[in-house]
Amino acid sequence: xxxxxxxxxxxxxxxxxxxxxxxxxxxxxxxxxxxxxxxxxxxxxxxxxxxxxxxxxxxxxxxxxxxxxxxxxxxxxxxxxxxxxxxxxxxxxxxxxxxxxxxxxxxxxxxxxxxxxxxxxxxxxxxxxxxxxxxxxxxxxxxxxxxxxxxxxxxxxxxxxxxxxxxxxxxxxxxxxxxxxxxxxxxxxxxxxxxxxxxxxxxxxxxxxxxxxxxxxxxxxxxxxxxxxxxxxxxxxxxxxxxxxxxxxxxxxxxxxxxxxxxxxxxxxxxxxxxxxxxxxxxxxxxxxxxxxxxxxxxxxxxxxxxxxxxxxxxxxxxxxxxxxxxxxxxxxxxxxxxxxxxxxxxxxxxxxxxxxxxxxxxxxxxxxxxxxxxxxxxxxxxxxxxxxxxxxxxxxxxxxxxxxxxxxxxxxxxxxxxxxxxxxx
Amino acid sequence: xxxxxxxxxxxxxxxxxxxxxxxxxxxxxxxxxxxxxxxxxxxxxxxxxxxxxxxxxxxxxxxxxxxxxxxxxxxxxxxxxxxxxxxxxxxxxxxxxxxxxxxxxxxxxxxxxxxxxxxxxxxxxxxxxxxxxxxxxxxxxxxxxxxxxxxxxxxxxxxxxxxxxxxxxxxxxxxxxxxxxxxxxxxxxxxxxx
Ligand SMILES: Cc1ncc(COP(=O)(O)O)c(C=O)c1O
Numbered sequence: 315x316x317x318x319x320x321x322x323x324x325x326x327x328x329x330x331x332x333x334x335x336x337x338x339x340x341x342x343x344x345x346x347x348x349x350x351x352x353x354x355x356x357x358x359x360x361x362x363x364x365x366x367x368x369x370x371x372x373x374x375x376x377x378x379x380x381x382x383x384x385x386x387x388x389x390x391x392x393x394x395x396x397x398x399x400x401x402x403x404x405x406x407x408x409x410x411x412x413x414x415x416x417x418x419x420x421x422x423x424x425x426x427x428x429x430x431x432x433x434x435x436x437x438x439x440x441x442x443x444x445x446x447x448x449x450x451x452x453x454x455x456x457x458x459x460x461x462x463x464x465x466x467x468x469x470x471x472x473x474x475x476x477x478x479x480x481x482x483x484x485x486x487x488x489x490x491x492x493x494x495x496x497x498x499x500x501x502x503x504x505x506x507x508x509x510x511x512x513x514x515x516x517x518x519x520x521x522x523x524x525x526x527x528x529x530x531x532x533x534x535x536x537x538x539x540x541x542x543x544x545x546x547x548x549x550x551x552x553x554x555x556x557x558x559x560x561x562x563x564x565x566x567x568x569x570x571x572x573x574x575x576x577x578x579x580x581x582x583x584x585x586x587x588x589x590x591x592x593x594x595x596x597x598x599x600x601x602x603x604x605x606x607x608x609x610x611x612x613x614x615x616x617x618x619x620x621x622x623x624x625x626x627x628x629x630x631x632x633x634x635x636x637x638x639x640x641x642x643x644x645x646x647x648x649x650x651x652x653x654x655x656x657x658x659x660x661x662x663x664x665x666x667x668x669x670x671x672x673x674x675x676x677x678x679x680x681x682x683x684x685x686x687x688x689x690x691x692x693x694x695x696x697x698x699x700x701x702x703x704x705x706x707x708x709x710x711x712x713x714x715x716x717x718x719x720x721x722x723x724x725x726x727x728x729x730x731x732x733x734x735x736x737x738x739x740x
Numbered sequence: 741x742x743x744x745x746x747x748x749x750x751x752x753x754x755x756x757x758x759x760x761x762x763x764x765x766x767x768x769x770x771x772x773x774x775x776x777x778x779x780x781x782x783x784x785x786x787x788x789x790x791x792x793x794x795x796x797x798x799x800x801x802x803x804x805x806x807x808x809x810x811x812x813x814x815x816x817x818x819x820x821x822x823x824x825x826x827x828x829x830x831x832x833x834x835x836x837x838x839x840x841x842x843x844x845x846x847x848x849x850x851x852x853x854x855x856x857x858x859x860x861x862x863x864x865x866x867x868x869x870x871x872x873x874x875x876x877x878x879x880x881x882x883x884x885x886x887x888x889x890x891x892x893x894x895x896x897x898x899x900x901x902x903x904x905x906x907x908x909x910x911x912x913x914x915x916x917x918x919x920x921x922x923x924x925x926x927x928x929x930x931x932x933x934x
Contacts, residue, residue, distance in 0.1 A: 320894060327893045330885060335899035365776045367878050367886050375886065394889040531815030561771040568773045570849040570872055572889050579887070 322389065322505065323606045327360060331599075337713055345377045346731065364568065364580060378592040382599045386493075387502040387575075388536050389602075390517050392448050393540030396573035396579050397533060400583070401500060401520025402432055402589035404534035405467075408496060408516055409551045410586065411577045412464045415441030419465040420458045422449035422479060423710050424472035426520075426699035429498070433467075450681030452483040459491050464549065466493060470509055471501040471650070473685065474695045474719040475633045476658035478645035485513025485536060492549070494542045500524070501657050501685065505609040506650045515542040521598045523686025524656075527608055531589050531597040538579050540571035569608045608688070609726055613653025615730060616722040622731045623660050625717075628668070628738050634658040634714070655686045656722040659695070665716045669694050672718060675737035678729060679725030687723035690730055693719050732738050743854065743862060743869050748892065751876050754844050754866060758817035759787055761873075762809060763841075764831050765822030766790035766801050773848075774822040775800070777874040784877060789816060809834050818844040820873060821851060827854040832860050841865060848872060 320328070327602055331342050350369040352358035352679050360366040379397050387395040398404050413419060421433055423446045433444040435657060447454040449468055460666055466488045468479050488495040494515035500508060503524045505537060519525055521533030544566045546554035556562035560580070566573040583589060613636070620634035635642035636654030646654040662668035670694075673681050679692040693699065700713035708714055722730065761781060767774045768790075782788045782801055789812055795805040803837070806812055809819065809831070819835050819842050821828055828847055835842055836859065845860045857867040864902040876886030882891045 324894070328896070329890075332882070332895045333898040338898050360779070363770070365770075365779060367884050369886060375887065375888070380886050380888055384885050384890055387888065387890035388892070392890060394887065396888050556771075563771045563773075565848070568776065572887075575888060692825060 319647075325385070325388045326605050327603050329388035330381040342381045342596065342599055344592050345372075346592050347376075347539040348372050351494075364563060364576075372592065373587060374579060375587045376589075378599070379590055379595040382533075382590075382595045382602075383535065383585050385599065386519070386604055387506075387520075387537055389508075389605075389705035390499070390537045391504075391508055391510045391539075392517065392537035392558070392575075394575035395535050395537045396575050396583060397535045397590045397598075398583060399588040399590050399594075400532045400533065401498075401518065401522060401534040402428060403586075404518040404520075404536050405432060405498075405587060406436075407578050407582035408518060408536055409437070409442060409465065410440075410552060410582050411574065412494070413440075413442045414551070414611070416443075417441075417464045418443045418446050418460060418462045419449050419467060420455055420463060421466075422447060422468040422472065422484075423447050423707075424475065424477055424479075424712055425467075425469055425498070426473040426500075427695065427703065427713065429629045430700075430707075431702055434652070449477070449479045449484070452480060452487060455484055455487045456491075459487075463491060463493055466491075467496045467497055467498070469501065469509045471499040471635075471655045471657070472712065473501055473657060474659050474699070474717070476501070476635055476642075476655055477633070477712065478635050478642040478649055478654070480645055481507075481509055481512040481514060481649065488515070489513065492547070502650060503605060503609055503656050505606050506613070506652055506655060510537070510541070512649070515539050522684070524612070525602055525605065525686075526598040526610065527584055527601040527605065527686060527688060528597070529684055529687035529689065531594040531601075533594050533598045534588075536575065538572050538575035538578075540574075542574065546575060552581055557581070574653050580718070596602065602713065609656075610655065611724040612656035612722060615724065616656040616658065616725040617653070618727040619688065619720065619722055619730055619734065620658060620660075623734065626734075626738060628663055630661045630716070632658070633661040633717075634660075638670050657719065659712060659717045659719045661714065661716040662718065666696075669716060669718045671740070675740040676733055677736070678725070678733040685719075687721065688724050690725060690733075691721040695719050741857075741867065743852070743857060743867070743878055746868065746871070748880060750866075750873055751868065751871070752880050754846075754868065755873065755877055755880065759788065760816045761786050761818045761820050762791050762812055763820045763822060764791045764809070766792055766795075766805070767822075768795055768798055768805075772815045777822075777848075777872060779818070780874040781877070791838070791877070815840050816842055816852040818842055818846055820846045820848065822848045823851065825851050825853050829856045832856040835865075836860065836863055846871070846873060849875075849913070882898055 323410045337588040383395040445458045447458045472565045485495045496516045497509035497514040517537040519535045553566045565577045567578045624632045635646040695713035696715040790805045792799040793807040844866045849872045852869045868928045879891045
């Protein structure tokens with residue numbers, strides 16, 4: 315083998331980027347333009363007909379965005395990626411390629427609350443029916459399969475409780491059923507877990523979180539593992555059948571092992587429209603350059619804070635899979651040996667009231683609805699991100715009324731612990 | 741030869757080395773993958789020969805169709821087989837009767853016949869299976885990165901100033917070793933757009 319594969323940190327800095335050919339700019343320029351000139355009519359026609367690679371219009375693609383896409387594809391070990399406006403946009407675009415009205419997909423019950431809402435309510439009006447399964451009970455995915463099942467959706471590290479999903483076991487169910495496994499890898503990032511290595515066919519992210527990492531830009535991404543055969547039966551007509559909008563070309567036949575990413579771009583993004591802005595793509599790209607450094611620090615701090623809280627007399631329980639004795643600790647050791655992430659929940663002996671007090675007494679932690687910022691964040695999921703769920707569903711998704719969620723930043727851990735100490739004592 | 745994974749160097753060597761490509765199963769229908777690939781490779785400066793017995797008398801981008809490899813009547817460097825796996829062996833057998841032999845037999849995406857590959861390799865012919873030369877060319881030149889594709893190449897070198905259209909990032913040097921000189925050739929020789 316002559317090919318030497320660069321390491322993760324090298325890819326995080328370099329993949330997809332090259333000094334600008336005209337100016338020599340070393341940082342990736344922000345191509346803040348809506349459109350790109352054609353050379354002539356034939357060139358325009360071949361771009362529109364998907365016969366040539368190139369830029370047309372920023373709703374379909376943009377050079378700054380393309381660098382971001384290639385970088386994430388490289389970090390996740392996929393064949394190609396598509397960046398979109400948000401994590402939620404990524405989920406819509408993915409499922410639009412896979413489901414027709416009346417079809418079903420199976421989703422893990424432990425998910426980001428916004429995803430639970432999107433699947434339950436918004437997707438219902440498209441005729442896409444979600445069937446819930448329990449990520450701690452792999453058989454429940456098998457039981458949920460029907461002839462109309464088109465995909466399985468899980469989070470690698472689940473928001474809010476930070477529990478770890480047995481990706482390989484669920485990938486095996488998906489493989490046997492002949493449906494793709496979609497993994498939302500937002501909370502882990504490819505630094506901690508690379509779902510494709512464990513059998514995922516599609517990876518999605520909210521780039522808004524750890525990948526961008528600085529709490530300043532929304533974005534989402536879809537990564538194609540290149541592993542799924544979309545044409546082996548008639549289940550995925552968007553990929554296997556002639557597309558009338560492109561003179562009858564078949565996407566998989568034409569684009570091979572990155573056909574899914576192309577379908578998401580030329581059928582999903584082009585027609586639904588959730589493009590990422592070049593500026594956001596640039597901000598997130600810059601964030602990714604320090605991903606390995608930040609994630610290592612996030613995880614180190616999270617473990618220290620979790621250990622501190624576990625020893626505090628006011629704390630009833632800490633749900634951090636990086637702690638020995640946590641029910642997910644074995645899965646964490648297997649899937650995320652470099653660290654169990656930096657988002658977890660804990661509950662206070664004083665219940666709901668004590669949780670609300672803690673949130674208002676914290677001085678360094680910011681009370682807001684996001685995770686994966688350089689800054690440490692705190693929220694009470696039951697009254698915010700998961701408020702639309704009923705109490706039973708809140709408990710099942712890891713957001714019981716007495717639970718507080720932390721997203722640990724990259725500050726000095728001593729300062730984070732001191733802030734919690736004063737707030738718990740107040 | 742491991743036909744599940746190819747080194748970038750192996751593919752790059754082939755794309756840099758061959759000049760003429762006979763495409764068996766080339767289609768004049770402009771939505772077929774073979775048409776896209778034919779046009780793309782012709783624009784990159786390869787001497788393309790369409791082979792399809794059903795199309796004799798017509799031409800593809802001004803290149804006349806021939807009925808079979810035999811009818812080409814001059815040496816070709818590479819045979820690109822745009823046929824299903826079950827139709828590959830007869831094409832390889834025909835290629836093995838050519839004199840001189842082609843240097844490369846390439847089977848398109850979805851096409852794989854290990855027995856046919858073994859026979860070609862025994863005759864000293866390099867084989868690529870289940871790949872598209874258009875995609876591999878686009879990947880190794882990084883042109884395809886405009887579509888978010890993982891080129892698996894890195895470069896800290898400034899790309900050549902674009903002479904035309906989107907051809908900004910051809911001729912990357914990659915950590916995998918080597919560079920794709922074929923793209924230089926294309927940039928020099930071609931005036932039509934990507
Ligand atoms: C795990 C997970 N997936 C998806 C999303 C949605 O992402 P976005 O807010 O970028 O649409 C979030 C946001 O909190 C999330 O935490």
